[in-house]
Amino acid sequence: xxxxxxxxxxxxxxxxxxxxxxxxTTSELVTAIKAGRISKELYVMYMIETYHYTSHNARNQALAxxxxxxxxxxxxxxxxxxxxxxxxxxxxxxxxxxxxxxxQSSFAIPEPLPATETLIGYLYWISMQGNPYRRLGYSYWxxxxxxxxxxxxxGVKDSLGLADSxxxxxxxxxxxxxxxxxxxxxxxxxxxKNDADWRAVAxxxxxxxxxxxxxxxxxxxxxxxxxNDKSWRxxxxxPATCVSA
Amino acid sequence: xxxxxxxxxxxxxxxxxxxxxxxxTTSELVTAIKAGRISKELYVMYMIETYHYTSHNARNQALAxxxxxxxxxxxxxxxxxxxxxxxxxxxxxxxxxxxxxxxQSSFAIPEPLPATETLIGYLYWISMQGNPYRRLGYSYWxxxxxxxxxxxxxGVKDSLGLADSxxxxxxxxxxxxxxxxxxxxxxxxxxxKNDADWRAVAxxxxxxxxxxxxxxxxxxxxxxxxxNDKSWRxxxxxPATCVSA
Amino acid sequence: xxxxxxxxxxxxxxxxxxxxxxxxTTSELVTAIKAGRISKELYVMYMIETYHYTSHNARNQALAxxxxxxxxxxxxxxxxxxxxxxxxxxxxxxxxxxxxxxxQSSFAIPEPLPATETLIGYLYWISMQGNPYRRLGYSYWxxxxxxxxxxxxxGVKDSLGLADSxxxxxxxxxxxxxxxxxxxxxxxxxxxKNDADWRAVAxxxxxxxxxxxxxxxxxxxxxxxxxNDKSWRxxxxxPATCVSA
Amino acid sequence: xxxxxxxxxxxxxxxxxxxxxxxxTTSELVTAIKAGRISKELYVMYMIETYHYTSHNARNQALAxxxxxxxxxxxxxxxxxxxxxxxxxxxxxxxxxxxxxxxQSSFAIPEPLPATETLIGYLYWISMQGNPYRRLGYSYWxxxxxxxxxxxxxGVKDSLGLADSxxxxxxxxxxxxxxxxxxxxxxxxxxxKNDADWRAVAxxxxxxxxxxxxxxxxxxxxxxxxxNDKSWRxxxxxPATCVSA
Numbered sequence: 001x002x003x004x005x006x007x008x009x010x011x012x013x014x015x016x017x018x019x020x021x022x023x024x025t026t027s028e029l030v031t032a033i034k035a036g037r038i039s040k041e042l043y044v045m046y047m048i049e050t051y052h053y054t055s056h057n058a059r060n061q062a063l064a065x066x067x068x069x070x071x072x073x074x075x076x077x078x079x080x081x082x083x084x085x086x087x088x089x090x091x092x093x094x095x096x097x098x099x100x101x102x103x104q105s106s107f108a109i110p111e112p113l114p115a116t117e118t119l120i121g122y123l124y125w126i127s128m129q130g131n132p133y134r135r136l137g138y139s140y141w142x143x144x145x146x147x148x149x150x151x152x153x154x155g156v157k158d159s160l161g162l163a164d165s166x167x168x169x170x171x172x173x174x175x176x177x178x179x180x181x182x183x184x185x186x187x188x189x190x191x192x193k194n195d196a197d198w199r200a201v202a203x204x205x206x207x208x209x210x211x212x213x214x215x216x217x218x219x220x221x222x223x224x225x226x227x228n229d230k231s232w233r234x235x236x237x238x239p240a241t242c243v244s245a
Numbered sequence: 246x247x248x249x250x251x252x253x254x255x256x257x258x259x260x261x262x263x264x265x266x267x268x269x270t271t272s273e274l275v276t277a278i279k280a281g282r283i284s285k286e287l288y289v290m291y292m293i294e295t296y297h298y299t300s301h302n303a304r305n306q307a308l309a310x311x312x313x314x315x316x317x318x319x320x321x322x323x324x325x326x327x328x329x330x331x332x333x334x335x336x337x338x339x340x341x342x343x344x345x346x347x348x349q350s351s352f353a354i355p356e357p358l359p360a361t362e363t364l365i366g367y368l369y370w371i372s373m374q375g376n377p378y379r380r381l382g383y384s385y386w387x388x389x390x391x392x393x394x395x396x397x398x399x400g401v402k403d404s405l406g407l408a409d410s411x412x413x414x415x416x417x418x419x420x421x422x423x424x425x426x427x428x429x430x431x432x433x434x435x436x437x438k439n440d441a442d443w444r445a446v447a448x449x450x451x452x453x454x455x456x457x458x459x460x461x462x463x464x465x466x467x468x469x470x471x472x473n474d475k476s477w478r479x480x481x482x483x484p485a486t487c488v489s490a
Numbered sequence: 491x492x493x494x495x496x497x498x499x500x501x502x503x504x505x506x507x508x509x510x511x512x513x514x515t516t517s518e519l520v521t522a523i524k525a526g527r528i529s530k531e532l533y534v535m536y537m538i539e540t541y542h543y544t545s546h547n548a549r550n551q552a553l554a555x556x557x558x559x560x561x562x563x564x565x566x567x568x569x570x571x572x573x574x575x576x577x578x579x580x581x582x583x584x585x586x587x588x589x590x591x592x593x594q595s596s597f598a599i600p601e602p603l604p605a606t607e608t609l610i611g612y613l614y615w616i617s618m619q620g621n622p623y624r625r626l627g628y629s630y631w632x633x634x635x636x637x638x639x640x641x642x643x644x645g646v647k648d649s650l651g652l653a654d655s656x657x658x659x660x661x662x663x664x665x666x667x668x669x670x671x672x673x674x675x676x677x678x679x680x681x682x683k684n685d686a687d688w689r690a691v692a693x694x695x696x697x698x699x700x701x702x703x704x705x706x707x708x709x710x711x712x713x714x715x716x717x718n719d720k721s722w723r724x725x726x727x728x729p730a731t732c733v734s735a
Numbered sequence: 736x737x738x739x740x741x742x743x744x745x746x747x748x749x750x751x752x753x754x755x756x757x758x759x760t761t762s763e764l765v766t767a768i769k770a771g772r773i774s775k776e777l778y779v780m781y782m783i784e785t786y787h788y789t790s791h792n793a794r795n796q797a798l799a800x801x802x803x804x805x806x807x808x809x810x811x812x813x814x815x816x817x818x819x820x821x822x823x824x825x826x827x828x829x830x831x832x833x834x835x836x837x838x839q840s841s842f843a844i845p846e847p848l849p850a851t852e853t854l855i856g857y858l859y860w861i862s863m864q865g866n867p868y869r870r871l872g873y874s875y876w877x878x879x880x881x882x883x884x885x886x887x888x889x890g891v892k893d894s895l896g897l898a899d900s901x902x903x904x905x906x907x908x909x910x911x912x913x914x915x916x917x918x919x920x921x922x923x924x925x926x927x928k929n930d931a932d933w934r935a936v937a938x939x940x941x942x943x944x945x946x947x948x949x950x951x952x953x954x955x956x957x958x959x960x961x962x963n964d965k966s967w968r969x970x971x972x973x974p975a976t977c978v979s980a
Contacts, residue, residue, distance in 0.1 A: 084325035
């Protein structure tokens with residue numbers, strides 16, 4: 001029985017690793033970061049989209065609890081507890097993007113990109129529909145993604161000369177999420193009873209990670225539009241001097 | 246400023262006290278309990294309705310957070326945290342009603358009474374609509390209601406010869422809710438900024454308490470129907486020997 | 491089989507008739523209207539609360555369809571079609587109350603009374619939870635209520651000297667709703683398959699009618715508060731000269 | 736002013752045309768159809784996914800009305816009316832896929848593919864969040880897509896030797912949707928007041944069409960998995976003799 005759980009986690013880790021590899025090898029944003037071609041504007045755009053989806057995470061997490069607490073109070077309690085832990089994290093993303101010198105008075109945060117909304121909409125959907133444990137698939141990769149993300153964060157930090165105090169979102173998350181990751185793992189062990197549960201979780205993990213990858217690329221595409229004066233969404237970022245990625 | 250908050254709490258306490266007095270002086274169920282005319286069936290019916298509305302409390306509490314967390318993360322976090330604390334409490338009500346000797350195999354819990362659903366529907370409504378802090382009005386009276394309820398619980402306990410271990414819902418709640426009550430008070434202090442906020446909270450407190458009072462009376466009315474063989478909802482309770490209230 | 495449907499409608503009609511009789515014989519607002527003691531302010535207050543709950547009817551009707559269309563497309567289609575027919579009816583209530591000479595510039599429509607919100611919350615609840623056909627119970631009495639309401643409307647009209655063009659809500663509804671009433675009846679015949687369905691519909695009809703009765707009384711109570719300068723909600727109506735009911 | 740509306744429709748048509756071209760030129764499923772390499776199983780898989788998203792269209796359309804009817808009754812009425820018109824259309828998709836000789840007794844419709852759920856989740860999201868008119872962007876392309884789809888439908892029909900009576904979904908839709916398309920156009924003219932509205936509609940149109948394109952590709956990918964005995968989702972389709980696409 002323990003073996004079976006281990007097998008399921010191994011399968012889950014494989015899917016996540018291969019999906020991260022898809023993203024890391026094909027992403028133009030990742031390539032730009034690795035080559036030191038990241039501009040402040042591109043970073044700000046990424047953090048704005050991060051701000052957007054992060055602002056929904058506690059809420060869709062809680063909705064998973066609202067939907068499933070009656071049938072499964074242990075899981076419901078986990079969802080609400082976890083939602084409490086995630087509330088307000090978007091403020092860190094906001095702090096970080098403002099700390100780069102963005103002039104808040106001349107800049108209103110634009111509506112999220114379509115790719116960001118696609119991710120957000122999917123996360124609400126899996127929280128309320130279908131297999132009850134799917135939202136755990138998102139948490140599982142999101143809270144153990146720092147091995148993949150940290151090299152990129154370091155690249156951005158070096159290129160833009162940012163201090164740790166300007167990277168509260170990533171620094172704080174890598175600490176907070178370590179405990180969360182263990183709780184998510186424990187909850188998966190307790191709730192997933194059969195192949196159908198594990199498949200549903202794995203599919204939701206892969207899909208939410210892929211949609212995150214698409215959001216990353218959409219940020220890069222929008223930045224190209226901005227450089228070509230074709231981004232109505234981020235036009236307010238243009239007056240500043242930009243280094244083309 | 247402290248004075249003003251004190252005044253607002255005094256107003257809130259007055260409204261709750263007078264509403265409790267309305268209920269305690271006019272309720273036929275309360276009169277029956279005080280006169281020792283409470284039967285096991287009547288108690289079971291009360292606990293079934295309690296089971297129903299309690300099973301929604303964590304969920305509507307969390308929905309208040311889902312609705313308001315974006316604009317007010319401190320309040321959102323409170324809602325999710327509080328929801329986690331309330332999850333599964335309906336199991337205590339279920340345990341207690343089964344401990345009276347109900348034969349679970351011959352008895353399916355009936356749908357809630359209309360008065361119970363009216364309360365439940367109202368609590369969802371105020372959690373998602375109108376002034377964001379209204380759900381606190383319900384918590385405020387519900388978690389400091391033991392001064393009003395404890396004498397009744399003692400009456401039921403004595404009349405039916407129940408042990409504390411058969412009254413887990415009421416015993417556990419009077420302990421748990423003491424801390425919750427303080428947190429609710431603190432949250433009201435932090436969130437209510439003006440007369441409109443306090444009025445909205447006070448009105449929601451009074452309305453949810455009145456609807457609870459109506460639920461109590463509806464239990465008593467349904468019990469009369471049962472005694473007259475006119476309750477299709479609770480007919481399964483009838484074969485047992487009942488003491489008429 | 492036809493006989494059984496007839497019996498069920500007869501039962502439904504009996505419950506509605508006796509509930510209307512409860513309201514008509516105990517309501518202080520009804521007594522005031524019959525005695526010609528209705529003031530313009532009292533009528534305006536009633537129409538404002540009517541405006542509030544009416545503005546939700548199309549939406550909760552549509553939500554019944556959203557919730558149940560997958561399992562029952564015929565019923566889902568009815569719900570959406572009916573919702574289209576009810577959309578915007580609150581504008582008639584608004585027109586009528588403004589036509590009494592209310593000065594819109596000095597008057598913002600206050601939040602609904604708690605009794606009105608209790609009705610609204612209940613209607614959303616039954617549209618989304620429990621037996622799928624409960625919302626039909628509300629439509630059934632609401633769209634054939636003109637025999638009970640028309641004498642009261644005439645009383646108000648005579649007392650306040652209103653023209654038909656100032657009573658669009660009631661006049662239009664008695665025409666529109668005649669067709670709706672037939673459609674509701676037909677839908678009940680098609681959807682209700684067993685005693686449980688008919689009981690659920692009858693209970694929802696009775697409960698929603700009783701909550702409407704309580705809303706009516708709450709309007710009267712609030713008017714008394716206004717006369718005693720204790721209504722913060724409707725205080726803006728006070729400067730005008732009022733005839734005490 | 737008329738010119739401006741024409742310009743906006745022209746922009747919308749351009750975006751939709753170029754997005755269709757993206758799909759038609761890169762889609763492996765489209766290539767397979769054009770080359771006559773479409774198998775019954777591949778067609779059945781496509782119709783099952785079509786069944787899934789279609790079963791939500793009336794519901795998310797109605798939710799757009801629930802969300803926006805209060806502020807905009809004309810638009811709300813349109814949404815409810817349109818939802819009534821779309822209710823149950825998934826039954827046509829079901830009919831068509833069963834008419835190919837699928838043995839219903841040995842086959843349960845599997846859960847939708849992740850790409851299908853991503854589309855569904857996005858459609859619910861835009862119906863309830865952000866610019867109120869975004870759902871119109873989906874209707875706009877969906878109900879005038881027959882110029883793009885009809886050649887493909889003919890290809891499938893010829894390859895699989897299907898009669899019109901086995902293609903009710905596509906045949907009926909091309910007739911029904913002609914009127915709908917005009918109503919959608921009219922509603923866009925009435926509701927879209929400024930650049931922000933038109934941009935929001937155009938972005939929702941493009942995004943929902945791209946997600947539909949991804950769903951189409953996901954069907955093709957899943958079919959390849961099935962051919963390689965790696966599709967747990969559609970495994971029940973495998974025992975039949977399949978022509979590899």
